[in-house]
Amino acid sequence: MTNDLPFDAERALHLARQTFQIEADALLGMQRRLTAEFARAVETILRCEHRVVVMGMGKSGHVGRKIAATLASTGTPSFFVHPAEAAHGDLGMVTSGDVCLLISNSGESSELSAIIPALRRLGVTLVALTGRSDSSLAKVCDIVLSCAVDKEACTLDLAPTASTTAQMAMGDALAVALLDARGFREEDFALSHPGGALGRKLLTHVSDLMRTGDGVPRVARDASFSALLQEMSSKGLGLAAIVEGHTPVGIFTDGDLRRLIETGADLRQRVAHEVMHPRPHLIRSGALAVDAADLMERHRITSLLVVDGKGELVGALNTYDLLRAKVI
Template sequence: MSINKEFNFIQSGQRTIELEQQAIISLKPRIDDAFVTACQLILDCQGRVVVTGMGKSGHIGNKIAATLASTGTPAFFVHPGEASHGDMGMIQPQDVVIALSNSGESGEVTSLLPLFKRLGSKLISMTGNPDSSLARASHAHLNTGVEKEACPLDLAPTSSTTTALVMGDALAVALLEARGFTAEDFAFSHPGGSLGRRLLLKVEDIMHSGDQVPVVAPDTPMAEALLAVTSKGLGMTTIQQDGKLAGIFTDGDLRRAVDQGVDIHSARIADVMTANCKTAEPGILAAEALKQMEDGKINALVVMQGDAVAGVVTMHDMLRAGVI
């Protein structure tokens, strides 16, 4: 084996991406009645989804099982070789099996077909050959075949593993949406690290409350209200009348007032405040509140408990808590 020192790595890499892109596009018309059947089999499953596959298909199957498990579909991976030596005991009649094999004839997988039949487990297959033994034995077959592997020898699984992975993602997302799976549901599957912090934290965990919340009355002179804004360090103040929220005044409101020529010393805060401000509830996820702020292009939300102001949460609080 000799190395070509003038080899064009960029051209090779781009060719691989183009071939795999074409393979993925070819999957779209294959999202058909068989795909619907596969989704329904999993939704109706009273047990768990068991994913199996040999070699590179096994690696893809492992990832599909992990994606399903983290998006509301209890799933795990079983190596077909180990299944023949005791791990078949992990599979129960109420389970649904997803078996991957590009050829549909992998011996380690097809040898399990009589056992799946005897158990009565439903079988979904992903193969590149609709006429294969595995495809014919399945209750639903998902065609992940490709015209050509990205490998120039057309030997190493490349495009075919990509299509299997994408088909698995399509299944997982369709099931997620059908179940009405929420960000909070997702959080309980991802409690560790920054993702866990982002999804598990609630607004009440990071908001400012009590004396930390700046408050002025509607008839407060604007100059005096500015002192409340700066003293609490939140870049805003709430305006409250008889314990009820009348509005907020922020750094942004100050800039707009100055641009409009408002006299800071004579104007009342009610004249320049934002009356119908966006609010959040203390029990919602911090990630949801962050989306509200991003969508509204604002840096703070007043947190309401019923009709009462419970606190304030700012973009800086999100950053400090690792939500961003």
């Protein structure tokens, strides 16, 4: 093998397009050949009270790891076991009642063949993802899903390319059918992805981010204007809630202050209820933080007062709090 051959950019582009076409044709071929066996596999996994154990060697093993991860993140407990390691102790991870998803394009993987008798003794259901329905693997499995392709995208027709794409697509199809059958929702997805953007949006509540206690600027309706400004300044939120008892009846913000100054009005004799903005936008402490972000955007405001179920003031929230939590 040499690296001193001249680079042909046009050939590289041609091969890329050819690869896309070969793999797209492979997937369309799978679509046409799909049978009721697929639905049987989905129902078998759906009824399984234990786990899905995915196994495969080489490139099929890499695909298997991805399939196991996709299943696990969409509501189907699943994990990957390396067939060679299974023969040296990891078979103990498999229990009676599991479903084993065995991946092999040729269906003749010696590592898989070696552990099939032990899997049979455990009483697991065997599902094959293979390119050959007449293979040794297909003959011993309970359910066979065809991932056959006419040819690999590799110019030598050797490196697993279209075949691994077909395996990956079959795994995705199983995951999608299963999540739909389980009634899997965005909220469920977020629970298994708490560190992701969706997790933050669907799991973070206003109560997790709001300022509370003495950190919430508030004054009574009859508080002097100077007391109002002092409360705003000391709490650093750019706002103050005006309350009657514990109930917010108004809000005064930095923006309101600028607008009042621009009018040239004498503010020294004013009291809080005379300058406040009545009927402030409120949000419940149990609401999702993403709902607070939506409320701020719709009304073009940068802060919200937070109330409990009785309508009493329990916190305050601004866009900085949402940005810091990466909700927006």
